[in-house]
Amino acid sequence: MQFIIKAYDGPNMLDKRMEVRPQHLEGMAKLGRHIVCAGGLTDEQGKLKGSAVIVDFDYEAGVKEYLAHEPYVIAGVWHDITCEPLNVVLVNGEKYNPKQ
Numbered sequence: 001m002q003f004i005i006k007a008y009d010g011p012n013m014l015d016k017r018m019e020v021r022p023q024h025l026e027g028m029a030k031l032g033r034h035i036v037c038a039g040g041l042t043d044e045q046g047k048l049k050g051s052a053v054i055v056d057f058d059y060e061a062g063v064k065e066y067l068a069h070e071p072y073v074i075a076g077v078w079h080d081i082t083c084e085p086l087n088v089v090l091v092n093g094e095k096y097n098p099k100q
Contacts, residue, residue, distance in 0.1 A: 001056070001059070002036060002054060002055065002098075003055050003063050003083050004083070005051075005067070006082050007072065007078035007081040008081075009048070009077055010078070013079070017048060017077045020072060020075045023071040024071045024072050027069065027070065027071055028053075031066065034062070036054040036056050036096070037054050037091070038051065038054070050078070051072070051078070054088060067083075
């Protein structure tokens with residue numbers, strides 16, 4: 001099952017985001033194949049304001065566990081988080097195969 005997570009940073013969190021970013025990226029790397037794609041949301045000036053993450057877990061509980069251990073959540077960087085099921089069809093122009 002794939003899910004799209006959109007997480008907006010709380011007010012004045014850019015410095016905190018950058019401080020916690022190494023732990024965030026380390027955690028994302030450990031998730032390996034569970035991360036379909038991820039990136040920062042930016043405002044019109046290109047300044048980071050949040051994140052979008054597409055994940056693939058066998059069960060929705062995997063998403064909840066990921067968020068419970070996500071450094072941006074623990075540090076209070078992410079303020080407004082939504083998560084919805086998503087049917088990923090293509091990745092880099094190729095049919096998505098979650099088993100790869």
